[in-house]
Amino acid sequence: MDAGIRVVIAPSFGDIFFNNSFKNGFDLIGVDIVLPPERCAELRAALERTPGARLIVDLEAQTVTGPVGINDGGCSDHFDIDPFRKQLLLSGMDDISFTLNHKDSIAAFEARFAKELPWI
Amino acid sequence: MTKAQTLFDKIWARHTILERPDGATLLHVARHLVHDGSRASFGALKDKGLEVRHPERTFATPDHYVSTLGNELTAISEPYRREMVGALADNAREHGITLFGLGDRRQGIVHVIGPEQGITQPGLLMVCRGHERRSGGAPGSSSATAISAAARRASTPSGRWWTPASAW
Numbered sequence: 419m420d421a422g423i424r425v426v427i428a429p430s431f432g433d434i435f436f437n438n439s440f441k442n443g444f445d446l447i448g449v450d451i452v453l454p455p456e457r458c459a460e461l462r463a464a465l466e467r468t469p470g471a472r473l474i475v476d477l478e479a480q481t482v483t484g485p486v487g488i489n490d491g492g493c494s495d496h497f498d499i500d501p502f503r504k505q506l507l508l509s510g511m512d513d514i515s516f517t518l519n520h521k522d523s524i525a526a527f528e529a530r531f532a533k534e535l536p537w538i
Numbered sequence: 539m540t541k542a543q544t545l546f547d548k549i550w551a552r553h554t555i556l557e558r559p560d561g562a563t564l565l566h567v568a569r570h571l572v573h574d575g576s577r578a579s580f581g582a583l584k585d586k587g588l589e590v591r592h593p594e595r596t597f598a599t600p601d602h603y604v605s606t607l608g609n610e611l612t613a614i615s616e617p618y619r620r621e622m623v624g625a626l627a628d629n630a631r632e633h634g635i636t637l638f639g640l641g642d643r644r645q646g647i648v649h650v651i652g653p654e655q656g657i658t659q660p661g662l663l664m665v666c667r668g669h670e671r672r673s674g675g676a677p678g679s680s681s682a683t684a685i686s687a688a689a690r691r692a693s694t695p696s697g698r699w700w701t702p703a704s705a706w
Contacts, residue, residue: 500560500561501559501560502558502559502560503560513562514586514588516558517564520555520556520564523555523556524555524564524566527555527566528566531566538568538659538662
């Protein structure tokens with residue numbers, strides 16, 4: 419995040435890393451994209467052959483395209499993402515802003531909690 | 539007949555505020571323990587213009603970067619780590635959080651001070667940032683067990699958990 423990396427493409431992710439990527443978004447929100455290992459290797463090789471080549475990630479369409487100039491921009495990979503997380507990312511929300519949108523639920527919960535468990 | 543619930547299920551349900559469509563659960567955090575690795579989180583709160591929601595339920599102690607050679611800040615030889623410990627004291631003061639700081643005889647390992655100071659109580663959902671996962675094995679108490687159990691559950695795709703902004 420601090421290095422400005424917004425997207426990571428890999429064959430798999432550790433669950434801590436995967437979940438944290440969605441949470442670190444204070445200004446930037448990260449997305450982890452899972453593609454088949456052989457495809458990841460191809461993309462890596464293509465990028466190494468052509469330093470500075472660009473991949474285009476379309477979150478709305480859930481596609482990774484490119485690298486442009488190697489596949490003539492015509493090659494897209496589809497990736498899966500949880501629909502709710504996708505919606506959060508597209509609306510620029512992170513977990514904190516989502517939570518802040520539920521202040522009333524939280525206040526109601528806290529009032530009930532304090533009443534039921536006053537010793538806490 | 540309803541399905542039998544484990545102790546963990548009951549504690550989880552008692553603290554559930556809402557469930558998100560992606561399977562994540564917004565949980566009420568009854569006690570929050572903070573250590574000296576927290577500077578970035580306080581910075582993030584500041585950037586967003588947020589306060590600590592419940593400073594009265596939040597307890598801080600430096601333990602990661604303190605020196606074994608002495609109880610003073612100056613005993614920490616590395617400037618970066620010294621600053622992290624100093625920042626915890628500053629942030630605790632600024633946000634009204636109870637601090638067991640350097641020189642305070644209650645200061646200690648963040649896992650240990652919970653039970654030691656009576657902060658850890660049976661049936662509470664407690665969080666300690668960076669320690670909420672599988673390694674959450676603080677000394678025996680129901681709540682420590684719950685955290686540990688939560689950590690195991692959190693590692694499954696269906697049981698992600700997350701905490702409100704008040705409980706970083």
